[in-house]
Amino acid sequence: MSTTVGTHTASGRSVEAVVDAIRDAIRRQELMPGEQIRQVGWAERVGVSRVPVREALNSLALVGVLTHDPHRGFFLPKYTQQEMAQLYYVRSVLEVECVRALRWPTDDELDVLRQFADDMAAAVDQGDAVSWLGRLKTGGCRLGVAVAMLHLAVERARPTRS
Numbered sequence: 001m002s003t004t005v006g007t008h009t010a011s012g013r014s015v016e017a018v019v020d021a022i023r024d025a026i027r028r029q030e031l032m033p034g035e036q037i038r039q040v041g042w043a044e045r046v047g048v049s050r051v052p053v054r055e056a057l058n059s060l061a062l063v064g065v066l067t068h069d070p071h072r073g074f075f076l077p078k079y080t081q082q083e084m085a086q087l088y089y090v091r092s093v094l095e096v097e098c099v100r101a102l103r104w105p106t107d108d109e110l111d112v113l114r115q116f117a118d119d120m121a122a123a124v125d126q127g128d129a130v131s132w133l134g135r136l137k138t139g140g141c142r143l144g145v146a147v148a149m150l151h152l153a154v155e156r157a158r159p160t161r162s
Contacts, residue, residue: 014048018056021046023065026076027133033078037066 022042025031039053046053061068067077079087105113123132 014046014052015055015059018042018046018048018053019059022056022060024130026065028130031076033076035076036072037074037076039073 022031022037031037037057039050039057042053042056043050057066057068057074060066061074064077066074068074120132123129
């Protein structure tokens, strides 16, 4: 954990910077399931005090990105096969309901979506998962980011082949 993301003077921006840095580390698979998230290391990495790190960790734990054990600290969760199956089931239900709630886009909106899809396809062709996930985030597709995080969690949960 040697990269400094930058310093932030406003507490809210500091918390947001820590949340973004941890989420980015998860996307890049720098943090693995079961790994402990240490406040001091993240404070140094992001260039903030431990207070915004603690707030960021609590925030991430509230939304289920991290787990918290009062006696041991914060961890990136590990999922069992049964939990992953449940997550995929919930995902399938959510995706169907989201599609049902959509209105058909206008021609201009379709052009934007096509460009968005082309950008993501280019990232896939280049093997650049970070750009692909970043494009999801900048495209305002929070459900897509959640689905992508689920995909990453599944990939991490799979046993590696030797």
